[in-house]
Amino acid sequence: MTYCVGMMLDRGLVLMSDTRTNSGVDNISTFRKMYHWEVPGERIITVMSAGNLATTQSVISQLEDRNKAPSERHNSLLEAPTMFRVASIVGNLLQDIISERASDNGQRAAGTFSASMIVAGQIKGMEPRLFLIYPEGNFIEASFDTPFFQIGETKYGRPILIRGYDRTMSFESAIKLLTVSFDSTLKANLSVGLPLDLLVIERDKFAPLHERRIDEADPYFRSVSTSWSEALRHALDGLPNYHLD
């Protein structure tokens, strides 16, 4: 399993992903699920993935044109004219890879090889945009009605995002909110695990404002994780009391 969130703010985009993959509880590994590419001053594009690791790694490898010699590679995401076109490229590639593998392995394999992705970024002269790509290759775009997308193990960490999100919030507050959402998910589901990858993209900067790998020793993560129980108990205490009669 996996947990990734892409969030759209007035100031830009904040993205967080875990790094745990598992094939059974006795086969746990760490793999990066967040990738980004940039043309400094012109565009920055991020992809996060959930689902079958062979599928998602294949998508990333093909986006980077890795079946060619390094000098001959060109990344079509860096040449696409719009973020909509970027989302189409990723969606078509994802659907191709899933359906090719499924057709080689029978109908039941479609579920096994399935994956979904979040694509986010900005190209100069246009707004920052955020997309959720389905295994079928089609996609939806975030708006301020639905300003964040989650993929993977989404439920545990969703209520706090619903309650805590505010489009005008600072990057620091958004990172705090995401840290709590990830901590709640980590506590509830062993298939989501540290370290986490964090990327902050400021509007009209076309380069990462902040990039960080958060591991078990990370003092900020530890302090939020330990403070949150106390903060929640305090929040519960502050609610109106029930009276039995």
Place this chain on the structure above:
Amino acid sequence: MTYCVGMMLDRGLVLMSDTRTNSGVDNISTFRKMYHWEVPGERIITVMSAGNLATTQSVISQLEDRNKAPSERHNSLLEAPTMFRVASIVGNLLQDIISERASDNGQRAAGTFSASMIVAGQIKGMEPRLFLIYPEGNFIEASFDTPFFQIGETKYGRPILIRGYDRTMSFESAIKLLTVSFDSTLKANLSVGLPLDLLVIERDKFAPLHERRIDEADPYFRSVSTSWSEALRHALDGLPNYHLD
């Protein structure tokens, strides 16, 4: 879908369930999912159910012996010597009903007719006990290592239960905690809906201490629901701030 929680405290048991059933989003109804029977001064037994409504109603009807004339009925739960025996009776009945229906309708029907249940109660001279019954008819019992069981749509409301639960808490605090857990689930999933049923069983009383149906107009539910967003934001504000560099 459904959301039910059974919680074991030092003081006794607290149970809450929603009442929404749906067969598609255009076919939504309200049905009770919590039942209890008592022999005043001797025992009280509660059953909550999630899953196929025909299956769970059939279990309850057969427990109440409703295929006989009212004067000839006897409820075997009220004659079982122990809560372990009560859980066995419910588990066997549940498994029988699911497998009978599945065998009449082909193998794929087993999932369709599936259901799970929470059984809780106390019989005089013994401790209060809490069980989770699987569709296969077997069951597990709560202990203070795992002091609450959830069935149905369990994930949204789980993080707050993990953080807020304390075995020594008062019934009032437990109801407050459950109200928040249910509110988070209601906000995230349309297939869980008001009204809620609430039952409090005090240790060694063998009668409901408190029983209540919580509907949309319920002032306590409304005040918790509206206060919680504010309380969470306040809790988030109180956490250590992230620094971008």
